[in-house]
Amino acid sequence: MDLQTRKLNLISYLAQLQDENFLRKIENFILSKKQNDADLKPFTEDELIVRIKKSEEDFKSGKYKTLNDLEEISADW
Incomplete structure (x- = not known):
């Protein structure tokens, strides 16, 4: 249908x-x-750049989880 x-x-x-x-x-x-749909809006280019830089800093400083980490965490759910 x-x-x-x-x-x-x-x-x-x-x-x-x-x-x-x-x-x-x-x-x-x-x-x-x-x-809820009205509350959603796309990121601006500047917001995306800030998020990317923060993500790169987190990765360089070891603030991330591997797939194995996430699988171990989710095994307890």
Whole structure:
């Protein structure tokens, strides 16, 4: 089923929905999703440069974890 068909099916379902509580939950989910998306913004070039320099400094000073380190840590989860 393609995306357009799925959207139309969802619209049809919502149009027939009578459960006020469920509809409110859907609305709240959509509104919170929109807010979360609005909070996301791409890094500026300057921000990326600062992050890269910090990462390089951390690596040179030994402030990093290897794959083996991460696997050992995650084994305790």
